[in-house]
Amino acid sequence: NAGVTQTPKFRVLKTGQSMTLLCAQDMNHEYMYWYRQDPGMGLRLIHYSVGEGTTAKGEVPDGYNVSRLKKQNFLLGLESAAPSQTSVYFCASSPFGSSVKNIQYFGAGTRLSVL
């Protein structure tokens, strides 16, 4: 039971570098999400996707891009990393439909430091 898998688990970047965080889910969920978690701030939604080929902005989208080329994968990209993007990033997925609940299942997180 893999559920939601995030890679990498840790990463250190220099300001201005780029990187991509990968999220994979094996539950055939339609919806996928990227959050960031900062001390005292709880979880904030960056971007989300309601299906393959779709993406939408969340609460804090600036500085991030996403792609959902395959239903099971959701990629989060940082084109030019900034120290303000130092955070723990969580991916989540959830089923969709009137007969199911929108319970989001989370990955273990990626800890990113931007120096």
Next chain:
Amino acid sequence: GESVGLHLPTLSVQEGDNSIINCAYSNSASDYFIWYKQESGKGPQFIIDIRSNMDKRQGQRVTVLLNKTVKHLSLQIAATQPGDSAVYFCAEVSGSNYKLTFGKGTLLTVNP
């Protein structure tokens, strides 16, 4: 505006005692509410949820109570164990079914 808040940022209990974690919400249109548990270094884990048309829901050692009159939600953990030590988040779901609004969390510490 919408908000989900927690009354107590930290809660310390003795092993075997019952724990109560509180949460206030402001959006009366929320469809249902979810409690998540987050252990150190891990992602949030679903514990229990409750629909807005219910007052109470029980799981294994956990009970969630919903008081719509005062917009208050609580999570009760019976016979708290050291393994229950974690940050607990309440979250509300409203409108379109993708949007989950999280509170900032309560740190529960269980003393042996």
